[in-house]
Every structure is written in C-alpha cells, then in structure tokens.
Amino acid sequence: MNEIxxxxxxxxxxxxxxxxxxxxxxxxxxxxLELLFISTFWLLQxxxxxxxxxYLKIYKPAPKSVEGEIVLITGTGHGIGKQLALQYAGAGxxxxxxxxxxxxxxETIKEINQRFKNKAYGYIxxxxxxxxxxxxxxxxxxxxxxxxxxxxxxxxxxxxxxEEHSANEIQRIIDINVMQIFWLLEAFLPSMKKNNYGHxxxxxxxxxxxxxxxxxxxCASKFAVRGLLESLxxxxxxxxxxxxxxxxxxxxxxxxxxxxxxxxxxxLFMKMIQPEEVAECVMxxxxxxxxxxxxxxxxxxxxxxxxxxxxxxxxxxxxxLDSGIDSDLIREPVKN
Amino acid sequence: MNEIxxxxxxxxxxxxxxxxxxxxxxxxxxxxLELLFISTFWLLQxxxxxxxxxYLKIYKPAPKSVEGEIVLITGTGHGIGKQLALQYAGAGxxxxxxxxxxxxxxETIKEINQRFKNKAYGYIxxxxxxxxxxxxxxxxxxxxxxxxxxxxxxxxxxxxxxEEHSANEIQRIIDINVMQIFWLLEAFLPSMKKNNYGHxxxxxxxxxxxxxxxxxxxCASKFAVRGLLESLxxxxxxxxxxxxxxxxxxxxxxxxxxxxxxxxxxxLFMKMIQPEEVAECVMxxxxxxxxxxxxxxxxxxxxxxxxxxxxxxxxxxxxxLDSGIDSDLIREPVKN
Numbered sequence: 001m002n003e004i005x006x007x008x009x010x011x012x013x014x015x016x017x018x019x020x021x022x023x024x025x026x027x028x029x030x031x032x033l034e035l036l037f038i039s040t041f042w043l044l045q046x047x048x049x050x051x052x053x054x055y056l057k058i059y060k061p062a063p064k065s066v067e068g069e070i071v072l073i074t075g076t077g078h079g080i081g082k083q084l085a086l087q088y089a090g091a092g093x094x095x096x097x098x099x100x101x102x103x104x105x106x107e108t109i110k111e112i113n114q115r116f117k118n119k120a121y122g123y124i125x126x127x128x129x130x131x132x133x134x135x136x137x138x139x140x141x142x143x144x145x146x147x148x149x150x151x152x153x154x155x156x157x158x159x160x161x162x163e164e165h166s167a168n169e170i171q172r173i174i175d176i177n178v179m180q181i182f183w184l185l186e187a188f189l190p191s192m193k194k195n196n197y198g199h200x201x202x203x204x205x206x207x208x209x210x211x212x213x214x215x216x217x218x219c220a221s222k223f224a225v226r227g228l229l230e231s232l233x234x235x236x237x238x239x240x241x242x243x244x245x246x247x248x249x250x251x252x253x254x255x256x257x258x259x260x261x262x263x264x265x266x267x268l269f270m271k272m273i274q275p276e277e278v279a280e281c282v283m284x285x286x287x288x289x290x291x292x293x294x295x296x297x298x299x300x301x302x303x304x305x306x307x308x309x310x311x312x313x314x315x316x317x318x319x320x321l322d323s324g325i326d327s328d329l330i331r332e333p334v335k336n
Numbered sequence: 337m338n339e340i341x342x343x344x345x346x347x348x349x350x351x352x353x354x355x356x357x358x359x360x361x362x363x364x365x366x367x368x369l370e371l372l373f374i375s376t377f378w379l380l381q382x383x384x385x386x387x388x389x390x391y392l393k394i395y396k397p398a399p400k401s402v403e404g405e406i407v408l409i410t411g412t413g414h415g416i417g418k419q420l421a422l423q424y425a426g427a428g429x430x431x432x433x434x435x436x437x438x439x440x441x442x443e444t445i446k447e448i449n450q451r452f453k454n455k456a457y458g459y460i461x462x463x464x465x466x467x468x469x470x471x472x473x474x475x476x477x478x479x480x481x482x483x484x485x486x487x488x489x490x491x492x493x494x495x496x497x498x499e500e501h502s503a504n505e506i507q508r509i510i511d512i513n514v515m516q517i518f519w520l521l522e523a524f525l526p527s528m529k530k531n532n533y534g535h536x537x538x539x540x541x542x543x544x545x546x547x548x549x550x551x552x553x554x555c556a557s558k559f560a561v562r563g564l565l566e567s568l569x570x571x572x573x574x575x576x577x578x579x580x581x582x583x584x585x586x587x588x589x590x591x592x593x594x595x596x597x598x599x600x601x602x603x604l605f606m607k608m609i610q611p612e613e614v615a616e617c618v619m620x621x622x623x624x625x626x627x628x629x630x631x632x633x634x635x636x637x638x639x640x641x642x643x644x645x646x647x648x649x650x651x652x653x654x655x656x657l658d659s660g661i662d663s664d665l666i667r668e669p670v671k672n
Binding site: 007023026027031032034035038041042045046049051052053075130156161162163167170171174178179182183185186189190193199207208210211212213214216217218219220221222223224225226227228229230231232233234235237238266269291292301304305307308309310311312313316317318320321 | 344359363364367368370371374377382385386388389420458467497498499503506507510513515518519521522525526529532543544546547548549550551552553554555556557558559560561562563564565566567568570573574602603604605627638640641643644645646647648649651652653654656657661
C-alpha cells in the first residue's frame with residue numbers, strides 16, 4: 001500500500017525560465033542586479049515596518065470618530081450585527097440596519113432610538129437577492145443619504161457533513177455569505193468612489209483561515225470573503241489617492257446560536273466569544289483602519305506561522321488541540 | 337488627516353477567558369499542564385516532519401501508477417485541461433473529458449484515441465449547472481464506470497475592475513469556478529465513499545493565495561477553492577480509514593489565453609508557465625498524493641513567509657515586484 005506523502009510544495013521544481021525565449025544576457029544581468037537591489041531595500045523596509053508595528057501595538061492609535069458617518073450593517077436582528085448596531089449608535093453614528101427578520105430588526109432599531117439621540121433606520125432585506133439589495137440601497141439613499149461605512153455581517157453556518165448539505169443549502173451559504181458583498185459593493189461602491197470616502201468591512205471567520213470538518217461550504221464562503229476583500233484592497237490602492245478603506249475580521253467561535261455544538265478541549269484558553277466582544281473588536285478595527293484583525297488577535301499570526309510547517313505537522317497540531325464544531329444534526333450534543 | 341494604520345492583528349487583545357464561567361482552579365492547572373505537554377510533544381513531531389519533508393524533497397517518492405483509474409477532467413477542450421487529458425491517457429488512465437465546447441472537446445478525445453490504445457470518452461457539460469453535472473455524471477457511470485479521480489479544472493478569468501464586471505459575469509465566475517466542485521462532489525463523492533477509494537483535485541491559482549487588482553471575483557472564487565478542499569480534506573480524515581485523497585494546485589500565470597495582458601517585471605524569474613508544464617505538475621502531485629502544490633514550487637512557501645510580515649511591508653514587496661494582470665478591456669495591451 002502506498003504511504004501518504006503530504007509534502008507541501010516544491011517536491012519537484014519546474015524550470016520556469018526556458019522554452020518561451022529567455023531574455024538577452026545583458027537583460028538577464030540587469031534583472032538579477034535589480035532583484036538583488038530591491039530585495040535588500042525591502043529587507044530594510046521590513047525592519048522599519050516591524051518596528052512600527054511593535055510601536056503601534058504599544059502606543060495604540062486613537063480610534064477615529066464615527067460621528068456623521070452613515071453605517072450600514074447587515075444582520076442587525078441578532079448576534080454580532082445587533083451589537084454592532086448598538087455600539088455604532090452609541091459612538092454617535094447614524095445606523096442603518098438590514099435584516100431579513102422584520103420583528104428582530106424592529107426591536108434593535110427601537111432599542112437604539114430609545115437609548116440614543118441619533119436616529120436609526122431599519123429595512124427588511126434578503127442580502128442574497130441582488131435586486132432586493134439594490135432596491136433597498138436606493139431607499140436608504142433617499143431616506144438617509146450616502147452610506148459611508150458598510151459591514152457585511154449577515155451570514156449562515158449550517159454545520160454537518162458535506163453530503164448532508166442539500167444543494168439548496170450550499171447555494172444559500174454562498175449566496176448569503178459571499179454574493180451579499182458583491183451586491184453591496186455594486187450598490188455602495190459607486191457613491192464611495194464619487195465622494196472618495198468610505199470603509200468596507202467584511203466578517204470572515206476562523207473558518208476563513210483554515211479548513212474544518214462539518215463546514216465545507218461555510219469554509220469555502222469565508223475563504224472567499226478573505227480573497228474578495230484582499231483583492232479589492234489591492235485594486236483600490238492602485239489609485240494612490242483613493243480614500244476607501246477595507247477591514248476583514250476573522251472571529252473565533254462566537255456564542256450567537258449559529259455555533260450549536262462547539263467542541264473545545266482547552267476552554268481555559270479558547271473559550272467561545274460573546275457577540276458584544278466581537279462587535280467591539282470590529283468597530284475598533286474599523287475606527288483604527290486596520291486591514292486584517294482576528295479575534296482573539298493572536299489567531300491570524302498563529303495560523304500564518306503554522307502554515308509554514310509541513311502539512312503532516314499541521315494536522316498533528318489540529319489533532320492535539322482537538323477543537324471544532326460537531327454536527328448540528330446530532331440530536332443530543334456530545335459533551336466532553 | 338488620519339494616517340493609515342495597517343497593523344495586522346493583536347492591536348488590542350480581547351480577554352477571551354472570563355465572563356462565561358471560568359473553569360475550576362484544579363481544572364485550570366490541569367489544562368495548563370496538558371497544553372505545555374502537548375506543545376512540547378508537537379515541537380518534537382515538528383522536528384521529525386521537517387526532517388521527513390527534507391528527505392522526501394531529495395528522495396522523491398515514485399509516483400503511483402494511474403493504470404486502471406477512471407480520470408474525469410473538466411475543461412478538456414483547451415489549455416491545462418487538454419494537456420491533462422493527453423498526459424493521463426499517456427500514463428495509461430481511462431480519460432473522461434468534459435467541456436462546454438463540443439468541437440474543441442471532440443478534438444482532444446480524437447487525439448487521445450489516435451495516439452493511445454486506452455479509449456477516452458468525451459461529454460458536453462456546463463459545469464456551472466447542477467442538473468447538467470448530475471445528468472452527465474450518470475451517463476459516465478453507465479458508459480465508463482465509477483470515476484476514481486476527478487480534476488475540477490474548468491474555469492473562467494475575466495480581468496477588469498470590479499465595477500466593470502457585470503452581475504452576470506460575477507455570478508458565472510462563482511458558478512463555474514466554485515459551484516462546479518460542489519456539484520462534482522455531489523455526483524462522485526458517494527461512489528468514492530462506497531468504494532473507499534478516490535482522489536479529488538482542485539485547481540486554485542496564485543490568485544487563491546493572495547489578492548490581485550482586476551481579479552476581485554476571480555480571487556474570491558480561487559480562495560473559495562482552497563477553503564473548500566482544505567475543509568473537505570479535514571472532514572475526510574476524521575474517518576481514519578478513509579482512503580480518499582485531495583490535492584489543491586496553485587499555478588502562477590499560465591499561458592492558456594485566459595491571461596491576456598500579463599505584466600511581469602522580472603520575467604527572468606517569473607515567466608508565464610506553459611499548460612504542458614502545469615499539467616505535468618498536477619499529475620505528478622496527484623500521483624505522489626501531495627496535499628498542496630504551487631507551480632513553481634517555492635510560491636506557496638514564499639507566500640506563507642510574506643504573510644508573517646506586517647501588512648505595509650507586504651504591500652511594499654508587491655509594489656516592488658510590480659507584476660500582475662492588466663485589464664482585458666484595454667484595447668491595446670500595455671507593453672513594458
């Protein structure tokens with residue numbers, strides 16, 4: 001029987017130069033020298049930016065004000081979205097809350113309008129439906145004005161084996177978690193570009209940093225959110241004068257009801273997070289104009305480090321930590 | 337004006353333990369000791385697996401035979417798919433080629449049947465359409481038998497600013513590049529599980545490792561491919577006896593016609609790759625049961641390393657390397 005050879009990359013190297021006309025020898029020497037120069041220059045920059053990031057970790061920049069901002073949040077009927085709506089309203093922003101569930105959403109909006117002096121606006125919208133997003137966006141423009149910050153927060157997380165997902169369920173995961181952002185961008189990016197001002201926030205997940213059993217379509221959707229925002233950020237910054245920011249957030253398991261059967265071995269270190277805490281981190285990351293933030297903060301760097309290890313070592317670590325989410329189809333949740 | 341603070345993660349730490357009942361002190365001590373023990377044990381394993389991966393880089397394992405395998409490849413009318421079909425047929429596998437373009441696909445199948453003794457089968461299929469995939473899969477089962485290897489290769493890559501993508505175009509990118517794999521899995525995973533034998537190959541991209549301008553929906557789709565296969569691999573290996581493998585491939589820019597206006601500063605080191613070379617790497621990675629492979633091999637480790645740097649340093653490096661794909665809407669391609 002064949003042993004499994006899970007070697008990451010480079011087991012054989014393809015000879016990239018060759019075949020399609022190699023550059024002239026003088027051009028080759030020039031390219032080698034330029035690459036050497038650039039590499040040295042970049043290493044110096046790297047040292048500087050490492051220093052800067054350590055400095056900024058100690059002396060955190062003050063979060064910018066959100067007064068006067070019109071903040072659209074999807075999924076405000078519940079969980080992280082509701083907390084985001086409350087916290088942004090508390091910080092002085094005009095909140096526009098979208099949800100597919102009228103009753104829950106009305107409650108959030110009512111709570112804001114009772115507690116804070118700045119008015120909040122609620123709309124019913126199915127973010128998976130492009131026409132619905134564009135129509136609702138038009139209403140928001142008429143009622144409230146140009147949205148300056150949007151947070152694509154609404155999401156679903158069915159959790160079971162891939163073959164237990166119905167086709168319709170898979171399609172909904174992609175439509176809600178991913179296509180939502182495309183339709184929101186279609187609706188709001190033009191006015192942000194016109195005003196050269198705006199901030200786009202996407203909520204990915206720990207499942208957008210690594211793969212998990214029972215969450216195949218969800219992981220695909222949350223990886224897609226990362227790729228979408230990372231390429232959008234690269235595209236926006238090709239225009240040096242562009243003042244539209246992006247922030248992608250990767251929360252660990254959050255106690256919102258989506259995560260029904262968590263299995264956490266080291267709950268002293270890796271306890272489920274409360275939606276209030278996530279909302280606070282999201283708002284602070286946006287107000288500090290951070291590009292990427294995981295909750296807790298060490299998660300993304302830990303994951304970047306682990307990715308450098310051979311795949312077999314990565315799998316051993318996953319097995320030793322023995323944490324994840326059990327199927328939501330199990331009637332009696334398995335308890336340790 | 338506000339400076340941009342693009343600090344990655346950890347600018348503020350959320351105090352994860354707390355609030356929701358901390359474990360008893362004896363339990364806390366036990367968890368700390370267990371985590372210390374596990375960490376030490378894992379570091380030893382890490383050293384072993386690093387050694388193993390160096391050994392396997394030098395003494396490459398022999399690729400396993402594909403004789404007797406039924407290999408389904410999508411997008412066999414053209415580019416990498418066509419080369420994969422020819423190379424798998426050359427290596428003795430029974431090839432099943434799917435394409436939406438009948439004429440091109442017929443040509444590939446004809447070429448195989450002329451050059452090799454093992455028969456190849458061609459089918460017209462729109463992989464974005466679930467019903468079409470399931471129907472065609474049923475025909476393959478009747479005509480050829482159980483597919484033992486499938487390579488989800490068909491893909492599209494429109495290349496222009498996000499707002500220049502039509503809604504229909506964005507939907508097609510997701511449907512072809514991502515949903516294809518879900519429908520192929522719906523069609524073929526059950527028989528692979530029944531026989532406890534199979535191999536699933538996904539073609540991601542360098543655009544599945546990092547974001548690029550002009551490719552926002554494409555990057556989202558290729559990140560999704562990575563997340564899908566990574567979580568599927570994790571799910572499959574929860575069953576220790578499972579003998580179904582996965583391989584994800586991340587090619588650099590390939591000279592297939594998809595990539596119309598490449599912009600490559602250091603073409604001595606980063607030349608476009610020919611589809612023949614990519615096909616060879618894909619087949620060898622599958623036959624050596626590698627989990628992840630980039631083409632060229634160093635790409636994925638380079639990218640993993642760069643991800644550890646502060647985001648500003650990452651962006652500086654991207655700017656210095658100055659490579660990517662210009663818009664395909666530019667009538668006269670920009671040449672250096």
